[in-house]
Amino acid sequence: MKLYYAAGACSLSPHIVALEAGIPVELEKVDTKAKRTANGEDYWQINPKGYVPALKLDSGELLTEGPAIVQYLADLKPESALAPANGTAARYRLQEVLGYINSEVHKTYSPLFKPDTPDAVREERKAYLHKRYALLDQHLAKHEWLVGDHFTAADAYLFTVTNWAQHVNFDLSEFPAIQAFQQRVSARPSVQAALKAEGLLKAA
Numbered sequence: 372m373k374l375y376y377a378a379g380a381c382s383l384s385p386h387i388v389a390l391e392a393g394i395p396v397e398l399e400k401v402d403t404k405a406k407r408t409a410n411g412e413d414y415w416q417i418n419p420k421g422y423v424p425a426l427k428l429d430s431g432e433l434l435t436e437g438p439a440i441v442q443y444l445a446d447l448k449p450e451s452a453l454a455p456a457n458g459t460a461a462r463y464r465l466q467e468v469l470g471y472i473n474s475e476v477h478k479t480y481s482p483l484f485k486p487d488t489p490d491a492v493r494e495e496r497k498a499y500l501h502k503r504y505a506l507l508d509q510h511l512a513k514h515e516w517l518v519g520d521h522f523t524a525a526d527a528y529l530f531t532v533t534n535w536a537q538h539v540n541f542d543l544s545e546f547p548a549i550q551a552f553q554q555r556v557s558a559r560p561s562v563q564a565a566l567k568a569e570g571l572l573k574a575a
């Protein structure tokens with residue numbers, strides 16, 4: 372299997388999940404602006420959506436959309452408990468949280484990365500993120516993890532998108548439980564390994 376990724380992008384989430392599950396995944400970096408892979412291939416030809424993450428399966432099929440990819444990986448190793456069993460109430464809770472992070476948090480960050488986003492839009496999007504984080508902070512003040520009592524794919528995803536706050540000057544100081552969560556997730560060996568592999572850890 373091959374994971375198409377860009378350093379620190381939302382593809383960090385399936386990268387962490389693969390490492391947590393102990394699934395060997397080849398990594399190929401994509402220049403998402405130039406739409407070229409590190410091997411020099413035209414990324415449009417690989418993924419007509421043009422964005423990461425994309426997972427090339429051993430069958431040659433391409434799986435896209437972060438929430439689908441992390442569930443696919445988690446289901447390859449059910450013993451990793453990165454996703455509750457299919458058909459259980461807990462699995463729907465995981466999908467509920469993945470959907471919330473995907474549409475309410477991840478995609479609210481996206482315009483904040485674009486230099487031509489007008490200041491008024493930037494402020495409105497930050498206010499929206501603030502509301503969305505308030506609920507997550509309330510949950511994490513009472514629970515260590517987003518779903519159930521252990522780390523799941525949802526935690527990898529929230530960690531990944533929240534890591535962007537520092538890059539877009541989104542202030543997390545009102546969310547102490549989110550900040551503690553980021554520290555907790557960051558300390559996991561899989562997360563350190565993923566950050567290192569993506570060149571995101573400064574040399575000690």
Ligand SMILES: N[C@@H](CCC(=O)N[C@@H](CS)C(=O)NCC(=O)O)C(=O)O
Binds near residue numbers: 380435436438
């Ligand atoms: N709906 C997709 C969105 C993926 C996405 O937003 N990818 C960003 C990086 S976080 C990207 O590759 N952007 C480059 C582009 O769209 O050109 C998912 O949830 O996986």
